Amino acid sequence: MTTLRPPLPPFSFETAVQKVRLAEDGWNSRDPQRVALAYTEDSQWRNRHEFPRGRTEIVTFLTRKWQREHEYRLIKELWAFDGHRIAVRFAYEWHDDAGQWYRSYGNENWEFDAQGLMQQRFASINDLPISDADRLFHWPQGRRPDDHPGLSALGL
Template sequence: MSEQRPPVPPFTRDSAVEKVRRAEDGWNSRDPRTVSLAYSADSRWRNRAEFVTGREEIVEFLTRKWNRELDYRLIKELWAFDDHRIAVRFAYEWHDDTGTWYRSYGNENWEFDAEGLMTARHASINDLPIREADRLYHWPQGRRPDGHPGLSDLGL
């Protein structure tokens, strides 16, 4: 029996927006094992200059990431889509163990199988140091509240 992760391709604008929000919610959980289940067992990633293959490597990668990127909060926004691909832009805020805050900006290209599992993820990301007073994401850890502004609303 195969796994299914709705919404599944072919994507419409509404289903692509839903897929992006579900991905954002998953990453904001900061639970590597749960997040890994959105990806196929043999999913291939490029994240910055790091290459990851398969769920176990995804779990290891995300564990390292969230041990380093503290108080992580993410917003994703749909950029473009077709029947089985989605492009997003995103920004997330976090601080390191010295208390230095960052806003990390990036773009991702995603490809999905027929079951809605992501088979490929290509991410390009840049980190900008920010003052704590310049943070824009102040919701409690976890899912971004429905009424919270998105990237475009925040001018990002």
């Protein structure tokens, strides 16, 4: 049985924006099992200096990530799209065990199969220490509210 993960490629502007928001919502759930279902069984990643392959390694990676990155809140924004590829920029805020807050900025390049599952994900990310007063992402943990500003509206 083939799993479909709409919207499916080829992407229009509207479906690319929808795909980006669905990815943001999944990651904001901080549920590694749920997030991994958006990727092919043999998905290939590059995330900073790590190269997870397949759903099992993705779940392991995300579990470790969210054990380290407390109060994680993410915003993604469409940068470009073409056919079965989408490029996004993102920022997320989190704090470490010592209470130091960070805003992590990055870009991702995504490639999807015909069923709408991500088969490749390449992420470049930089972390900026910020003070609690500099935080901009204040919604309750989970999905970003529809009325919360995105990256461009926040000047990020």
